[in-house]
Amino acid sequence: MASVAQSGEMEVRDLVQDASLTPAQRATLELIRLPNEERIIHASTLRAQIEFELEKETVDLVDRLEEPLWVSKRQLHAVNSCEALYEAQEGEPFEWRVPMTRGQIFHKCVELSVHLSPKRTASELVDAAVSGIISRGDGLAEFLLGLSDVERAEIRSEVAALLQTFFDTFPPLRRAWHPTTELPRKVSLHRGKIVLQGRFDLTVGRPEELTAGRVLIELKTGRSVPHHLDDLRFYALLETLVVGVPPALLASFYVDAGRVQVETVDEDLLRAAMRRTTQSIERLIELRLGQTKAHKRPSGACKWCPVAGSCAPGQAWLEEAATRGAW
Ligand code: SF4
Incomplete structure (x- = not known):
């Protein structure tokens, strides 16, 4: 055997x-x-x-x-x-942002695709995932409900496209x-x-x-x-x-x-x-415990860092990146 x-x-x-x-x-x-x-x-x-x-x-x-x-x-x-x-x-x-939301809905869709039978299309999975998240009533649900219809539709469309790419490129998962x-x-x-x-x-x-x-x-x-x-x-x-x-x-x-x-x-x-x-x-x-000073290590994160305005190494990095055309 x-x-x-x-x-x-x-x-x-x-x-x-x-x-x-x-x-x-x-x-x-x-x-x-x-x-x-x-x-x-x-x-x-x-x-x-x-x-x-x-x-x-x-x-x-x-x-x-x-x-x-x-x-x-x-x-x-x-x-x-x-x-x-x-x-x-x-x-x-903590604050929800649209890119994180996309990731969360995408992960939920993959989870549903593994466990739901019969198989659903990408759009059906996105609908099921969004409804499930909204019914939880948590912070992400509130964030989604606070968006406009257009913003929610854009998120749905982007996640459905990502999911279709996933289905086209990742092998279908078998129970075995x-x-x-x-x-x-x-x-x-x-x-x-x-x-x-x-x-x-x-x-x-x-x-x-x-x-x-x-x-x-x-x-x-x-x-x-x-x-x-x-x-x-x-x-x-x-x-x-x-x-x-x-x-x-x-x-x-x-x-x-x-x-x-x-x-x-x-x-x-x-x-x-x-x-x-x-x-x-x-x-x-x-x-x-405050036994050490936090190291400042500039990187692409300086672009959205909440304390960038008061951080000298961060400002220097941002200025240099702007002249280099880093993004
Ligand atoms: S701005 Fe300063 S604190 Fe913020 S990520 Fe850059 S180096 Fe770190």
């Missing part, structure tokens, strides 16, 4: 040979599948080892914390880019691949003093005993930037700490371009993610 991995592998092989796939779907599928013989079998002690090392590296820091420190990919990216911007944003109330959407992961260190958390956009496959098999896929509605790799490596760490087996592959799928970038997960990658996470936790704690 075929194992879970073998039957999944056969399904994938069948689909690769499926003549109805577009060249883009076939190319994506080839990249997000890892043949059985290339899947790594990990040590059963890996999870405990990583947890032990993460706690050992942060043990001197937790005593300084009065409130738990919640760490997600956003905080990790923030302290590895402009810390002054991070502090400015922490002090500001065990797809999941919005899979949450939470890891508590030092009895809840530090909490690492994340939510994976889309996963396919799953581990079998100690053999890696899950592919974590982040769906990107914007352009490719280097920190997307770091975000996914952090997710690989979370997956290992929760499940005990790392994912097999990490993938960023850029919906506009219909292209995927993948990385294989091994122990070196996990160690790099661990180093970045512990160093970032240290900075986050120091910043929270």
